[in-house]
Amino acid sequence: MRPPVENAALRIGQLADATGVTAETIRYYEREGVLPAPARGSSKYRQYVANDVERVAFVRTTRALGFTLAEVRALLSLADAPNRPCVEVDAMARANLAQVEEKLRHLEAMRAELSRVIGLCAGDGMVVECKILQALGDHPRRQDVSSA
Amino acid sequence: MRPPVENAALRIGQLADATGVTAETIRYYEREGVLPAPARGSSKYRQYVANDVERVAFVRTTRALGFTLAEVRALLSLADAPNRPCVEVDAMARANLAQVEEKLRHLEAMRAELSRVIGLCAGDGMVVECKILQALGDHPRRQDVSSA
DNA sequence: CTTAATCCTTAAAGTAACTACAAGGTCAAC
DNA sequence: GTTGACCTTGTAGTTACTTTAAGGATTAAG
Secondary structure, three states: OOOOOOOOOHHHHHHHHHHOOHHHHHHHHHHOOOOOOOOEOOOOOOEHHHHHHHHHHHHHHHHHOOOOOOHHHHHHHHHHHHHHHHHHHHHHHHHHHHHHHHHHHHHHHHHHHHHHHHHOOOOOOOOOOHHHHHHHHHHHHHHOOOOO | OOOOOOOOOOOHHHHHHHHOOOOOHHHHHHHHHOOOOOOOOOOOEEEEOHHHHHHHHHHHHHHHHHOOOOHHHHHHHHHHHHHHHHHHHHHHHHHHHHHHHHHHHHHHHHHHHHHHHHHHHOOOOOOOOOOHHHHHOOOOOOOOOOOO
C-alpha cells in the first residue's frame, strides 16, 4: 500500500493522485521530456519529489490554456533558467507574454459577453440574443492552434 | 479563379484563405457539426456566407484557448440561442463563465511572472530566476484538459 | 475550345497528446 | 506464501486535426 511516511518519495500513483492525472500520462510526460526521469530505488519504481507535483500541475494548467506540449517545454525551460543566458530568457519571455496577452484579450471578450447573456436571462423566460461570435471578432489568420 | 464579385458567396478555398485554415479542416468541421452544411449551387460546390467566416474564426480562437470541439459546439449553441429556452442558455453561460474565469486567473498569473522576468533581464547579463511554476501554483485535480 | 486551377467526393494514413488495455513483476500484509 | 494493490513495459485506441491519394466536375483564362 501507500507509505504514509513523512517526507518520503512519491510513487507514480501518489503523484498521479496529487495532480489529478493518470500514471500513464506521467510516464508519457517523461517520454516527451517535460518531466525529468526520476530516481529509481532498489525496486524499479519511480521516486518522485514534491517539486514534481508542481511541475505536473504546471503542465496541466498550461495545456488547459491551449499551449502545446512543445510550448510547455519552452516555458519549463524558463523555470529551469539559471543555466540559460539572460538574453535568451528575455526573448522567450517576451514572445510568450505576447501570446498570453492575446489569449487574455479573447477570454475577456468571452467573459464580457457571457456575463451580458447571464444578465439578460435574469428571472423571466424572455428570449436572449448571444453575440459571443461577434465578441471574438478577431480573425486569427494562421495563428497556430497546433496541439489538436 | 476567384470571383471578385461584391457580396458573392464564398467557395471553400476563399473561406479557408479568409480564416487561415485549410479546406480539409472546414470539411472536417462540417462533418463534426460545428459548421452547418452550406448551400450548394447548380454546381455541387459549397457556398459560404460572411457569417461563416466569423464562425470558423470563433472555432479557431476558442480551440486556441484550450476548449475542446465539444465545448466549442456548446458555445456555438449559445450563439444560435433564439430557439433554446432562457433557463438552459443561462445555465450554460454560467458554467462556461466559470471556466473562462479560471483560465483568466491562470493567464494573469502567467502574465505577471513573465513581466517580472522581462523586467529583471533589462540590459545586463545577470542571471534570472523564473518562478513561473510557483506562480501557477494551483493544483487542477482532474479539471479536464481533454481535447488532446 | 482547351487547359490549368480549383473544386467535389471518399478513403486511408500520419501526428499530437493523451487514454486504455494487456501481460507480467514487486511489495506489504495476513 | 499467497492475495491484492501497485508497479513495469508495450501496444492499441481516441480526438482533432493534417496529408496524401484517386478520380471526376467546374470554371476562369488564354
